[in-house]
Amino acid sequence: MIYFFYGEDDFNIDEEIGRMKAELDPNFLEMSYKYYSALETEKLNFNDLISILKTQPMMFGKMLIVIDFYKSLTKTYDDKEIEQFEQAFQDNTENTDIVLFVKFPRDDDKKKPDARKKLYKLLMKQNAKEFAPIPTYKPELGQWIKNRAKLYDLEISQDGAETVISMLGNNLRQIDSELQKLAVSVYPNKKASPDEIKEYCTSNEDLFALSDALMKMDFSTALSEYNKLLDKNHPLRILATLQTMVHKWIIIKANSGKLSPFELMKLTGMKEYPIQLAQGKMKSTSISDLIKLKRNLTECEYKIKNGQAIDTEREVADAFIVR
DSSP, X not given: OEEEEEESOHHHHHHHHHXXXXXXOGGGHHHHEEEEOHHHHHHOXXXXXXXXXXXXXXXXXXXXXXXXXXXXXXXXXXXXXHHHHHHHHHTOOTTEEEXXXXXXXXXXXXXXXXXXXXXXXXXTTSEEEEEOOOOTTSHHHHHHHHHXXXXXXXXXXXXXXHHHHHHHTTOHHHHHHHHHHHHHHHTTOOEEOHHHHHHHSOOGGGGHHHHHHHHTTOHHHHHHHHHHHTTTSOHHHHHHHHHHHHXXXXXXXXXXXXXXXXXXXXHHOXXXXXXXXXXXXXXXXXXXXXXXXXXXXXXXXXXXHTTOOSSHXXXXXXXXXXX
């Protein structure tokens, strides 16, 4: 079957793909599972891509092919090429599952693929599923946190879930990482109180001085505060928190004067006073610089997770510099 996964919630896209991969025979995983990253798909020409879509299983059993389709979906194809895509989809066998996924950065104004493109219309006829973030004001987020904690043999109350949200927002990847750390920290206890969550989880508040400097594009101060945080935090944890924060800053900067305080609160999950503080601190900061900063952080995270970063700490520090 052909699957088309898209949206801003990259964590749940990865989770869904992971569940599909777990169903494969582990004895033949090298032959039955193929993953094509963004770097690999950028180098593929059209014929290579079609050839991959027509791949047949090497042995008995299921085969799973996962393709980062972001770049491919942004390209323009003529009618003959669209026909080849359609034919490849039709020729897909029941023993081959192909997942084409598109992860949109949270500061991407599109949020969805261009519905005018013929390839998009074709993909939407397949098993298409959108993965959207859970807003912080929705009760589903608190329930997700409690359910996720159970995977790590940890119980969190409703108050505890709300504490997590107040500290981390709705970044599921960061929340999941903090829950794992929390489960280890409170062991052998299997319950975590709101006070323990505040003690052991990395809060957005821990990055206050760093974020304050970045809001003002004060890079020397930002680097100094970053070095202080490294004493008790891994660079990736700092990076994950900043990703969420900068996303909120972009929303605030882009919509100040356009939306009411209540609307900004709903979009960001922040309270009114912190929003007002952020507006004041970013008064002289352009939205283009904030977008560049977000892009730097996203590219940095990609390099680290794909093993391209030689010095992780330095890679994160370099991402702070907006040129």
